[in-house]
Amino acid sequence: MKISELKQIIREEIQKLKEDKSTDLWNQYYKNVENDKKPRIFDINNVKDNVEKIKKEIKAPYVGAQYSDLGGAHNVGIYIVVSLDDKKDWYNNILENSKYFRMSLSNEGKLELFSGSHLLRPYKFRKTKVKSVDEAIKKINAYIQLASKGE
Numbered sequence: 001m002k003i004s005e006l007k008q009i010i011r012e013e014i015q016k017l018k019e020d021k022s023t024d025l026w027n028q029y030y031k032n033v034e035n036d037k038k039p040r041i042f043d044i045n046n047v048k049d050n051v052e053k054i055k056k057e058i059k060a061p062y063v064g065a066q067y068s069d070l071g072g073a074h075n076v077g078i079y080i081v082v083s084l085d086d087k088k089d090w091y092n093n094i095l096e097n098s099k100y101f102r103m104s105l106s107n108e109g110k111l112e113l114f115s116g117s118h119l120l121r122p123y124k125f126r127k128t129k130v131k132s133v134d135e136a137i138k139k140i141n142a143y144i145q146l147a148s149k150g151e
Contacts, residue, residue, distance in 0.1 A: 040107045040108065041130065041131065041133060042076070042078075043076065044073040044074075047069075047078065048067070050067075050078065051065045051067050053137070054078065054080060058137060058140055058141060059141050059144060060083065062081075062083035062085070062087050062095075062098075062100075063080070063082050065078060065079065066079055067079070076107050077105065077106045078104070078105040079102065079103070080102065080103045080104070080105065080140070081095065081100065081101075081103075082100065082101055082102075083100040084099040084120075084144065084147060085098040085099055096117070098117065100117050101113055101115065101116035101143075102114055102115040102116065105133070105136050109132075109136075110127065110129060111128050111129070111139060113125040123143070123147040125143050
């Protein structure tokens with residue numbers, strides 16, 4: 001068989017795959033996402049409101065929060081950074097030189113501390129599951145209170 005014949009066969013097969021919607025991986029992926037019935041504590045439609053709520057209700061001198069939908073609209077997450085020091089007290093104006101921590105909150109309710117200052121190491125925060133954004137805020141504020149007592 002000649003190379004030109006092989007190329008023609010491959011082109012025809014690719015064209016068949018493009019026309020056959022049942023093999024469209026992208027559509028299959030989003031069909032599975034639509035059928036996903038996992039409970040979510042927030043979604044892409046209300047994540048901005050929840051980010052603002054987190055910024056307002058966490059009791060710390062510095063709170064930053066933003067959302068990411070890199071995993072798709074169905075897999076949105078909120079990332080939170082908190083410093084127990086005022087911004088003016090940060091050495092060289094660098095967040096990482098303060099008593100800070102970073103957390104992630106998935107829309108499935110997983111709250112996890114994934115980075116923090118070495119000054120906060122004695123105060124452990126276990127990965128936990130929450131049922132609402134309000135519950136996550138309560139747990140973060142409780143951790144802040146615990147870590148602030150050690151100052």
